[in-house]
Amino acid sequence: MSKVLSLADAIHEYITPHCSVFIGAAHEALIPFAAVYEIIRQGTQHLTFCAPISDIASDLLVGAGLVDCIHAAWSGNVSGGLGHNLRRAAEHGVPHAVEMVDYSNYAMALALQAAAMGVPFLPTRSLNGSDLIRSRAGFEPFMWHGQPLVAVPALQPDVVILGVQKADADGNATIDGPVGMTHESLMAARHVVVLCEELVAKGHLGQESWHLTVPGFLVDAVVAVPYAFHPSPCLGYYGRDTAFFQQYHRESRDPQEFRQWLQDWVYVDGHADYLRRLGKDRLTHVKSEEGVMSWP
Amino acid sequence: MALKEPNPVQMMVIEAARHIRDGEIANVGMRLPLLAFALAKMTHAPHALGFFDAGIVRSLPVQKAFVTMCDAENVRGSVWCTDMMDLMNLMQRGKVDVGVLGGAEVDGFGNLNTSYIGPADAPRVKLPGSGGACDIAMLSRRTVIMMAHDKRRLVSRVQYITSLGYGHDGRERERLHIGGGPEVLVTDRATFTFHNDEHRAALHSIHPGFTLSEVTDRTGWEIIPHGAVPLQTKLPSDTEWSALGRLDPDGFWTGGG
Numbered sequence: 378m379s380k381v382l383s384l385a386d387a388i389h390e391y392i393t394p395h396c397s398v399f400i401g402a403a404h405e406a407l408i409p410f411a412a413v414y415e416i417i418r419q420g421t422q423h424l425t426f427c428a429p430i431s432d433i434a435s436d437l438l439v440g441a442g443l444v445d446c447i448h449a450a451w452s453g454n455v456s457g458g459l460g461h462n463l464r465r466a467a468e469h470g471v472p473h474a475v476e477m478v479d480y481s482n483y484a485m486a487l488a489l490q491a492a493a494m495g496v497p498f499l500p501t502r503s504l505n506g507s508d509l510i511r512s513r514a515g516f517e518p519f520m521w522h523g524q525p526l527v528a529v530p531a532l533q534p535d536v537v538i539l540g541v542q543k544a545d546a547d548g549n550a551t552i553d554g555p556v557g558m559t560h561e562s563l564m565a566a567r568h569v570v571v572l573c574e575e576l577v578a579k580g581h582l583g584q585e586s587w588h589l590t591v592p593g594f595l596v597d598a599v600v601a602v603p604y605a606f607h608p609s610p611c612l613g614y615y616g617r618d619t620a621f622f623q624q625y626h627r628e629s630r631d632p633q634e635f636r637q638w639l640q641d642w643v644y645v646d647g648h649a650d651y652l653r654r655l656g657k658d659r660l661t662h663v664k665s666e667e668g669v670m671s672w673p
Numbered sequence: 674m675a676l677k678e679p680n681p682v683q684m685m686v687i688e689a690a691r692h693i694r695d696g697e698i699a700n701v702g703m704r705l706p707l708l709a710f711a712l713a714k715m716t717h718a719p720h721a722l723g724f725f726d727a728g729i730v731r732s733l734p735v736q737k738a739f740v741t742m743c744d745a746e747n748v749r750g751s752v753w754c755t756d757m758m759d760l761m762n763l764m765q766r767g768k769v770d771v772g773v774l775g776g777a778e779v780d781g782f783g784n785l786n787t788s789y790i791g792p793a794d795a796p797r798v799k800l801p802g803s804g805g806a807c808d809i810a811m812l813s814r815r816t817v818i819m820m821a822h823d824k825r826r827l828v829s830r831v832q833y834i835t836s837l838g839y840g841h842d843g844r845e846r847e848r849l850h851i852g853g854g855p856e857v858l859v860t861d862r863a864t865f866t867f868h869n870d871e872h873r874a875a876l877h878s879i880h881p882g883f884t885l886s887e888v889t890d891r892t893g894w895e896i897i898p899h900g901a902v903p904l905q906t907k908l909p910s911d912t913e914w915s916a917l918g919r920l921d922p923d924g925f926w927t928g929g930g
Contacts, residue, residue, distance in 0.1 A: 404727035404757070406743035430804060453801030455703070455741055460801070467799035477799075479788065481807035482726050483761040490758065502765055503808045506837035506845045508788070525849055555728035555743055555754045612745055619740050 379546040380599045381576065384648055387598045388415045391536045391570050395423045397448075399489075399534035399566060401431030404557040405455060405617075407540030408432055408609040409572040411602050414643045414651065417441045427534050428452075429485050429558060432609060433625055436460035437643075440635050442472040448514070448532060450480045456619050457626030462635065471632065479512040486558045488514070488532035493564035498528040537566035539591060540606055542613060544573035548596025549582040549589055554612035559590060568597045574611050576601035602648050604660065615663040679909050681861035682927040683917060684880045685819055686712060687909045689773065689859040692817045693718050697770035700724045700760070700809045705819050706773035707742060708926050711735050715916035722752075724760045724769060726805040729753070735920070761805075764812040771856075772809035772816045778831045779820050781874045781894035783838025783855030783867055785810065786831040793833060803835050810836035815856040822860035828893040839872035846872075863888045864906055866899055873897055878904040 382390070392398055398416075401408045413434045416424075426438055427448040435452040438444045440462030453460040465471040480488065483503050491499045498517070504527045510516050517528040539559060544550035550571050552559060563569060571591060576599070582589060605611070608618035629635040645651055652660065679687065686709050693699050693713035701710040701723050710723050714734035723731040725742040730753040735746055748754065763769065776785035777800050787806060791797035810816055818838075820826055830841065838855050839846055846854050858865040858874055862883045865874035877899040879888055885903060889896050909917070921927050 404743055405741035406727070449802060451802045451804035458801075459799070464799050467796055477793075479802055481803040482757060482805040483765075483808040483812075486756075486758045486761065502851070503811045505811065505849050505851075506834070506840060507803075507807045507811070508793070508834045509803060509807055511793075554748050555725070555757075557727045557757045560756050561758060610741075610744060612748060617740060617744055 380548050380593070380596060381546050382598045382600055384411060384415050384600050384602055385419070387570055387600045388412060388419055388421075391568055391598060392416050392419070392421050392424070394421055396535040397425035397427055399427040399537040399562050401428040401434060402537065402557050402559040402562040403540060403552065403555060404430050405432060406554055406610050406612065407552065407606050408434055409538045409540045409605060410434065410607060410609060411605045411648050412538045412570075412572055412600070413437055414648070416443065417639065417643050427532065429482055430455070433460065433622060436462045436629065439463055439466050439475055440472070440629065441639065444475055446476040446478060448478040448480060448485070450482045450485050454622060454626050456622040461626070461629045465632065476513065478514050479509055480514055481509060484509070484514070484516070484529050485532070486561050487529040489558060489561035489565040491529065491531035492533035493561055496531065498530050500526040501529055502526060504529075532565065534562070534566045536568045536570060537562045538570045538572055539563060541571055541573050541590065542611060543575050543577050543582060544571050544591070544599050544601070545577050545579050545582050545593070546599060547579060547583070547593035548591065548599050549593040550591035550596070551582060551588060552590040556590065563591055563595060569595055570598045570600065571596050572600050572602070572605050574601075574603065574605050574614050604652055607655070607663065618659070618663050678882060680928060681880065684906065684909070685859055685861040686927055687913045687917060688864055688880070688906055689817055689819045690716065690913070692857050692859070693721055693771055693773065696720045698722045698724060698768060700764060700769045700772045700805070700813050702772075702774050702804065702806055702809065703742065704775060705926060706775050708920060709773055709819065711920050712913065712916050715920070716912050724764070726757055726760065728755045728757045728760065730755070730760070761808060761812070764808065767814065769813040770815070772813035773819065774806050774809060774816055774836060775819045776806070776836065778826055778828050779818055779858060780828055780831045780838070782840060782843050782872055783816075783818060783858060783874065784831045784834045784840065785818065785836040785838065786833045788833045788835045790832065806836045810838070811851070811853070814853050816854065818855050818858045820858065820860050822862040822888070822891050824891050824893050827860070827891065839867065843872040862891065863903070868899075875899040876903045878906040880906045881908055
């Protein structure tokens with residue numbers, strides 16, 4: 378049976394109030410912004426948001442007032458620096474206070490890997506001597522035969538939304554380019570939603586099963602929309618829309634302006650309307666950007 | 674070509690790049706550290722190998738500027754794209770020679786803060802956090818720190834240690850039985866080293882165009898000289914200039930252009 382759902386149906390079914398969702402596994406690439414926008418349109422509240430970096434995704438969800446708790450190694454705006462909504466939440470409790478659970482990149486991957494292995498923690502030599510050791514993540518220094526180590530508690534997200542270039546209706550999927558902690562998050566999460574740029578015919582990917590990044594049998598739902606990751610890059614399809622991130626940085630500085638930004642770009646008539654608002658010229662431009670590789 | 678005066682940010686990038694040696698494995702953060710690594714590759718360290726947290730290993734120098742490590746320009750010509758975990762595991766096993774880090778605040782023991790200004794539970798400024806920086810500081814064999822030279826950034830004591838230098842008394846690495854730590858702090862005005870017994874930042878050289886008092890006035894800790902008199906940082910060579918020109922043609926990163 379096909380696992381393909383519409384963007385709205387998949388988010389409605391799998392992203393529910395009080396759930397924990399992991400996104401941005403491939404760091405600055407393949408960030409599932411189409412799903413982030415849809416979560417905001419549906420207004421699903423009390424989320425625990427887990428992401429190593431995820432560029433402006435955390436800032437957007439916090440600004441929209443949907444997040445109670447963030448598990449992150451880095452949260453801000455990669456081209457702009459600090460995230461204005463994150464600052465308002467952490468410094469002034471606006472729109473409401475958010476619990477920050479701080480990780481390093483390695484700690485987050487180890488936390489996922491522990492969940493993937495079904496064990497309560499994994500040890501590392503990192504974190505010691507850093508104030509991250511006091512993070513709400515619950516890192517625990519311990520001695521192992523005279524060696525100081527730190528226990529990183531397991532992190533099991535309810536849902537991971539994985540960004541990929543190609544998937545089929547069974548959920549088999551491949552990624553071109555760097556994958557960050559895609560594998561660990563796939564193996565750790567209770568449910569897996571694949572967001573793909575291109576839906577390919579069944580059997581096409583499965584024939585070379587050894588090349589799969591994601592095996593279909595672990596996947597709950599597949600969503601296919603064009604420019605699923607804009608403004609982040611999708612290797613082989615389009616480059617990073619840095620101007621868009623910079624514009625967001627300027628227009629999220631003031632809470633009033635941020636609400637207008639949401640009106641203009643998110644509270645629109647679905648993803649197709651978002652693309653219409655971006656316009657043909659802009660989309661052609663990110664596709665034709667010199668830095669974009671044409672991938673076989 | 675006559676040697677022209679670099680602007681302070683250009684000088685910082687060029688000077689930091691000099692501390693990445695040929696044949697080394699370097700773990701590179703974002704922004705200016707990323708640019709410094711690319712510059713080292715294009716000049717004196719063609720055999721250096723770059724690890725990028727997202728899971729990229731690069732040997733070829735990049736040909737033009739890029740904004741994030743995941744941009745196509747940094748992926749094109751990479752020698753391996755893999756899980757981040759593989760690169761972190763190798764670093765934990767001591768395979769990474771040097772890490773290049775930036776931050777919001779640094780203190781005289783090379784501790785970096787990129788997390789919170791003020792108390793973590795009620796911060797005056799919430800900064801983005803560690804990313805891979807905490808891991809790079811702990812697990813690479815040494816680090817090179819880059820920072821804009823400002824009294825608000827070069828502080829006597831960071832309020833939050835995101836990435837460990839030598840701790841609040843210079844002894845934390847000894848207590849933890851680990852080596853490594855900052856080798857140099859390169860700002861846009863000067864270069865500091867940490868070679869002394871206390872692992873305190875010592876002023877090694879002043880960048881062209883700045884005086885000792887212009888460095889002292891902007892530093893939040895007492896200046897200790899590395900030698901009898903601070904040296905002048907070497908001006909950029911022709912090779913360094915042309916490489917930087919190719920990497921940042923519009924001055925997006927260094928304000929040069």
